[in-house]
Every structure is written in structure tokens, then in C-alpha cells.
Amino acid sequence: MHTWAPVDVPLVPGEGPPLRLYDTSTGRVRPTAPGREALMYVCGITPYDATHLGHAATYLAFDLVNRLWRDLGHDVHYVQNVTDIDDPLLERAARDQDDWVVLGMRETALFREDMEALRVIPPRHYIGAVEAMGEISELVGKLLASGAAYRVDDAEFPDVYFDSAVTGHFGYESNYDEETMLRFSAERGGDPERPGKRSPLDPLLWRMARDGEPHWESDLGAGRPGWHVECAAIALNRLGPQIDLNGGGSDLIFPHHECGAAHAEAFTGVHPFARHYTHTGMIGLDGEKMSKSRGNLVFVSKLRSEGVDPNAIRIALLAGHYREDRAWTGALLDEANARLARWREAVALTAAPAADDLVTSLRTHLADDLDTPRAIAAVDAWAAQALERRGSDETAPALVRDALDALLGIRL
Numbered sequence: 001m002h003t004w005a006p007v008d009v010p011l012v013p014g015e016g017p018p019l020r021l022y023d024t025s026t027g028r029v030r031p032t033a034p035g036r037e038a039l040m041y042v043c044g045i046t047p048y049d050a051t052h053l054g055h056a057a058t059y060l061a062f063d064l065v066n067r068l069w070r071d072l073g074h075d076v077h078y079v080q081n082v083t084d085i086d087d088p089l090l091e092r093a094a095r096d097q098d099d100w101v102v103l104g105m106r107e108t109a110l111f112r113e114d115m116e117a118l119r120v121i122p123p124r125h126y127i128g129a130v131e132a133m134g135e136i137s138e139l140v141g142k143l144l145a146s147g148a149a150y151r152v153d154d155a156e157f158p159d160v161y162f163d164s165a166v167t168g169h170f171g172y173e174s175n176y177d178e179e180t181m182l183r184f185s186a187e188r189g190g191d192p193e194r195p196g197k198r199s200p201l202d203p204l205l206w207r208m209a210r211d212g213e214p215h216w217e218s219d220l221g222a223g224r225p226g227w228h229v230e231c232a233a234i235a236l237n238r239l240g241p242q243i244d245l246n247g248g249g250s251d252l253i254f255p256h257h258e259c260g261a262a263h264a265e266a267f268t269g270v271h272p273f274a275r276h277y278t279h280t281g282m283i284g285l286d287g288e289k290m291s292k293s294r295g296n297l298v299f300v301s302k303l304r305s306e307g308v309d310p311n312a313i314r315i316a317l318l319a320g321h322y323r324e325d326r327a328w329t330g331a332l333l334d335e336a337n338a339r340l341a342r343w344r345e346a347v348a349l350t351a352a353p354a355a356d357d358l359v360t361s362l363r364t365h366l367a368d369d370l371d372t373p374r375a376i377a378a379v380d381a382w383a384a385q386a387l388e389r390r391g392s393d394e395t396a397p398a399l400v401r402d403a404l405d406a407l408l409g410i411r412l
């Protein structure tokens, strides 16, 4: 699947401290320590209801990680999937009498457009589950052959499940207790109540073909993959057995990232699969998480069609900390528009207060678990000074413009 348009990232003189990020599995903010090439897998959309502001907030957070690693001199091998086959997509297509393939393609195209408008740096590999069907079924076959997976005793539908006990670490990524894992498994696409499973938490790897359902031929028999194994296969085959960061929203902590990590580790024997598991808070509207099931969605494309500057959307979503559950409000957008106008006015000056300290502050705050509220406050302070008391440094406006572009993705 083709990715979206590249983004030019200006070079900013100097270097910041190592990027430190909160890691869900250890419950701590820890330094990331990528090699020359940072390896990042961020789960992509299930292509319907794209791109709502919750999606956007999550991809913007990991765009900052991408930008900060580049600012520290790393290449970034960024991989993202598209869950273009799965129950929720089929259900939505059925609800709207839509062809599920057409729905997926249309929504993925809109997502790419919105990511380009938001100037999110594109993943190097953007891979759909359907196009990866061969490698996914191959991984399932290997897990089955190794004894890490098994078929339920169901003559009609001998579906393949993963044995969540095999790695001996199951639960280390989320740190949730059994009761919480069972609840989230049931709420988020799992089938803990399915008879014949070794453990209720064992996730589906391969669903044998049902009448009327799309299916693919494979050595496992005709069927389609479970949700988690697609991300394990796509990540392993492009990034290898251990990556620097596995990212997504907090609703992916369990079962999705727990199971994906367990699949990878059962296959490779390498633990942990990801050195950081990083998750974003939920964007809400009127006190409820913005979600497809609730239908309380605000779309990037709608705001764009109303003439909203994507840079203001970015500022509004980055004004809160990425790990906080936070609300989207009209006031947030108004404040972002005012900021954008003030910042643009300040960098349009021919001279301004020296900005070296500002650049240092930006790097320091962002390296501290993406502390965008403090970073934005530092820009506000510099802009206020520039507009009220002017300044004499003629290189400062251009330096601020480049730093905001490179580090925050905001084009003034």
C-alpha cells in the first residue's frame, strides 16, 4: 500500500538530550536508546470513520517522536499497518450496505490526505493486512507448528488460537490483573467465553472461513487472520525481532499490544519485543471518548473543509499532554488559532529576542516525555517578548520558524 507524501524537515543547529518516554510495561519514563536507525511500529487505522481527532492526536504524538529522533541524528524506520480486514470493518460495511473493500480504500485515502495536511512524516512502510495475508498466515502456521498455537476442538470451525501461556511473560506489557484482562478482551474484539480454548485470554490467530465472510486460501485452510497477529507479522518482517517503540492509543494496551508482543516473542524467543510500549490518552467530546461506536466524532477533513488551518489543529491537540485523556472543545481550537496568529506575527519581524534559549527549552521539554504544554508555553513567552519589546537578533525569527517546523511540525 503506498504511503503518503514526504515532509521536508529543516535542520536546526545544536543537539538536545536523549528522548525519554513513558513505557507502559515498566510504568516509568525511561530514555529511548535507538541505534543509528530507530525502529518504530505504530498501529494504523481500521479504515472507517477516518480521520477523527482521536486518531489525529495519536499519530501527532508519534510524529513528534519521529521528529525528535531525527533531530538527535537517527534515521527512523517507521512502519504502520492498515487493518483493512477485520470484524469492525465488515460490520460497518454491512450497516451501510457498502462494499468492505471500497470502504477501506476510500477511508484509507482520506486518512492519507489528512496526514499530509497535518504534515505527519509518513511511515517508510504502510502495509495493509490484506496485502500481508501471506506473511500473516505463514506466521500463524509457524506458531501452530511450534506448539505456541492450537486449534479449538470444533469440528465445524477449527479456528487457530494462540496459547498465551507459552512465553511465560503474558501480562508484562499491560500489567493488568486477570479480571481486567478478561473484561478488556471481551470489550475489544476477544472471545473469552469461547469453549475449547486452553485459556479464556487466548487470542484468535486464524478464523476459518464462514459463509458470506471474506476468506483467503492458506496452508491453515481458507479463513482470515485475527487482529493482533497482523501487527506482529508486519512488524517482525520489516523491523526484526526487537524494536525501539510499539505505539498506539491506551485502548491498545490490552489485548492488542500484549498479544502482539506475545506472538512476536513466541516466534523469535526475543524478549521484550519492544523496548518501549507507549500509549496516548483518549480524546473525548462532551465527556465521552471520541469513538466510532459512540458516533461522537469530529473529523480532520470536516475542519479542513471549514477552512481550519491544519497547523491550528496540530497546536490544539498538542496543547495537552499526549498521555492525558482530554476533551476536544471549540475553545481549544480558538486558542490554537490565536497562538498561530501571534507566533506568525512574531516570526515575521525582521529582528527579535535571541532564540537560542528557546530552542534549548523546546528540545529539553519535548525530550521529557513529550512535554508539549511546557514547550508551547516557552514559545508563547518568546513571542510575547518579541511582539512587546522587539529585539535585535536578525537570525532569531528564522531560527524559531525552523525549530517549530522541525520539532513540533508546525509551519508558520
Ligand SMILES: Nc1ncnc2c1ncn2[C@@H]1O[C@H](COS(=O)(=O)NC(=O)[C@@H](N)CS)[C@@H](O)[C@H]1O
Pocket (backbone or CB within 6 Å): 043, 044, 045, 046, 047, 053, 054, 055, 057, 058, 081, 082, 083, 231, 247, 248, 249, 250, 251, 252, 280, 281, 282, 283, 284, 289, 290, 291
Ligand atoms: N478517541 C481517541 N483518542 C486517541 N486515540 C484514539 C482514539 N480513538 C482511537 N484512537 C487511536 O487511533 C489509532 C487507530 O485506531 S483504530 O482506527 O481503531 N484502529 C486500530 O486500533 C487498529 N487498526 C490498530 S492495529 C489507535 O492507536 C487508537 O488507539
Ligand SMILES: [Zn+2]
Pocket (backbone or CB within 6 Å): 043, 044, 081, 231, 256
Ligand atoms: Zn496494531
